[in-house]
Amino acid sequence: EVQLVQSGAEVKKPGESLKISCKGSGYSFTSYWIGWVRQMPGKGLEWMGIIYPGDSDTRYSPSFQGQVTISADKSISTAYLQWSSLKASDTAMYYCASVGATTRGWFDPWGQGTLVTVSS
Amino acid sequence: QSVLTQPPSVSGAPGQRVTISCTGSSSNIGAGYDVHWYQQLPGTAPKLLIYGNSNRPSGVPDRFSGSKSGTSASLAITGLQAEDEADYYCQSYDSSLSGSHVVFGGGTKLTVL
Numbered sequence: 663e664v665q666l667v668q669s670g671a672e673v674k675k676p677g678e679s680l681k682i683s684c685k686g687s688g689y690s691f692t693s694y695w696i697g698w699v700r701q702m703p704g705k706g707l708e709w710m711g712i713i714y715p716g717d718s719d720t721r722y723s724p725s726f727q728g729q730v731t732i733s734a735d736k737s738i739s740t741a742y743l744q745w746s747s748l749k750a751s752d753t754a755m756y757y758c759a760s761v762g763a764t765t766r767g768w769f770d771p772w773g774q775g776t777l778v779t780v781s782s
Numbered sequence: 783q784s785v786l787t788q789p790p791s792v793s794g795a796p797g798q799r800v801t802i803s804c805t806g807s808s809s810n811i812g813a814g815y816d817v818h819w820y821q822q823l824p825g826t827a828p829k830l831l832i833y834g835n836s837n838r839p840s841g842v843p844d845r846f847s848g849s850k851s852g853t854s855a856s857l858a859i860t861g862l863q864a865e866d867e868a869d870y871y872c873q874s875y876d877s878s879l880s881g882s883h884v885v886f887g888g889g890t891k892l893t894v895l
Contacts, residue, residue, distance in 0.1 A: 768873070
């Protein structure tokens with residue numbers, strides 16, 4: 663069974679750094695793109711960026727370029743999303759999802775989500 | 783302001799048919815990029831409902847169907863059931879002078895009356 667399992671909920675203070683993870687199993691992790699999606703409280707889905715774990719080719723949404731860093735460690739089939747200095751506006755649920763063999767594919771399956779709360 | 787436009791809400795009685803539209807432009811849906819649809823039940827992660835404009839993944843009931851024409855796409859749900867009450871999102875790809883990237887619609891909340 664293809665599965666993506668994300669790290670647990672986080673509570674952080676403004677200015678702190680954070681790295682959340684997304685571990686894939688049941689498929690060839692290095693052969694499919696992995697995307698990250700933000701969902702702010704009560705709002706819709708926003709595409710943040712995408713990474714190809716095979717060679718770490720990464721693309722960012724213009725809205726998130728420079729705000730976050732997407733990376734992957736193919737040796738442990740894990741993708742990451744990180745912030746160097748969190749803001750209260752980063753409070754949201756973050757999902758990872760497998761995108762398939764091209765950047766234009768559909769998102770399936772999805773991880774269960776990681777809730778990030780940033781509050782002083 | 784989402785690149786793909788969906789109605790904020792739709793509603794229907796059990797057994798009825800509802801449609802959700804997803805309107806794009808010549809740089810995304812109109813450029814030939816596929817449209818995909820997701821269902822998000824309250825408090826859960828989104829789930830793929832339709833891929834490649836009109837294809838259903840295994841396990842998705844045939845009450846759900848998708849279509850695409852020109853710069854728009856639609857999701858139709860027939861025989862509406864209470865369990866269909868959820869948020870629905872369309873997704874495609876956009877390629878313009880500013881770059882190429884995935885785009886989502888703003889989402890549509892379906893209420894089963």
